[in-house]
Amino acid sequence: MSEPFWKRLTPGSVILEAGNAVEFKTGSWRAFRPVWKEENCIHCLFCWMFCPDMSVIVEDGKMKGFNYDYCKGCGICALECPGKKGKKAIEMQEEGK
């Protein structure tokens, strides 16, 4: 009989593979999704800075939208977004609506 699976576990549940959180798509936890309103965006990148995950996509120094595979819908980006003339560039919308 082969060695049971639990005998091959790393002692102390240490994860030896760096960056493997990428395999764990936490986006499914989301109840609200951030929706980007490009017309109100001033590309200040507050959203990118504040996002506790890495779910704000930025290219060439500009906001480009969200990576929904990992965005948990915490709403921090929407709260911090200054937007343009009092109009937010991020709005939280309930999933499935």
Place this chain on the structure above:
Amino acid sequence: MARVVAVTGNEAGAEALRQVNPDVCAAYPITPQTDMMQRFAGFVSNGQVDTEMILVESEHSAMSACIGAAAGGGRVITATSSQGLALMWEMLFIAAGDRLPIVMPVVNRALSAPLNIHGDHSDAMGARDSGWIQLWSENAQEAYDNIIQAFRIAEHMDIRLPVMVCLDGFIISHSIERVEYLDDEVVREFVGEYRPMNPLLDVDNPKSYGPLILPDLYHEYKRAQHEVMGRVKGVVLEVASEFEKISGRRYGLFESYRLEDADLVMVILNSAAGTAKDVIDHYRDRGIKAGLLKPRLFRPFPYEEVAEALRNAKAVAVLDRADSFGAYGPLFVEITSATLHLDKRPFLINKIYGLGGRDFLPEHAGQVLEELKEIVETGRVKTIKEYIGVRE
């Protein structure tokens, strides 16, 4: 050459830690341990050790800092007592679950309430299920020897578990006794260079400690932890036999004192064993076959070996210096479990003694042996669990 000195248990403990010269120590003062860490902090200040001393605001933080430092890849120590150990409780399980070989002398003291600073085993008994290895020590010499051996046990590549070394508060920690110190080089060579396992400070190989493990794997990690505990006995004996070569002092999983042919047996931990041995000698002089079993390795508990040692006993009194309210004492539970599978089980009684530093006197040991004698003569146990030494 070994040095013979007259020192307290705390002093002997601090000396062992100085000789080992660990990388990191995070500690918080608590009576009766304070004096051990104070002495060690003195070694740090005087440049006698290379240890990084982290002063923290509580024992919870002390153990947290120890966990971080051990995960980082250092040889780590702390020490505590009583409420301090109780405050560490949450972190104890993390140190064990993360398989970090931290060494911690525990100077046993009663738990509040009522507030009491004196010796009993309630603190360490409360931590017996935390996954730490526990070594218990009768006197300052055993505390010194156990602390040195604890590093080898904890850091063994097949084990990697934290170890508590228990010694009785005040009775041992603050009384001066004769102790033989080994030479610094001998101790250093015995414990050897620290070998980290998956250290966080190996930044070329990034890794994560303390992940969330859900029902799909948690059970398996615990099964693996149970497996490791199964290997501890062998390592404890292996380390003990190597320690005997450098010290001439022999250690096992427990001590047997005039036990071989004993009819009446007392099972007792730590300092009170000394008093009990004296009384046993008096009984032997009168031709009564009395003996003693003093556990050293309490976690993991050596059930098979203890059962074998008690095979011929007629009546056994297990003395607990801690109570499990509404249940039998913690040591009694282990001894009854150990003897469960014997064909001919001895009579078993449980005595709670010495709480909050109440002296364990020769007449208490005598009283217990008299009761065992009566049990053997009448074939009847009147009360399974009772307190002794209670003021009337």
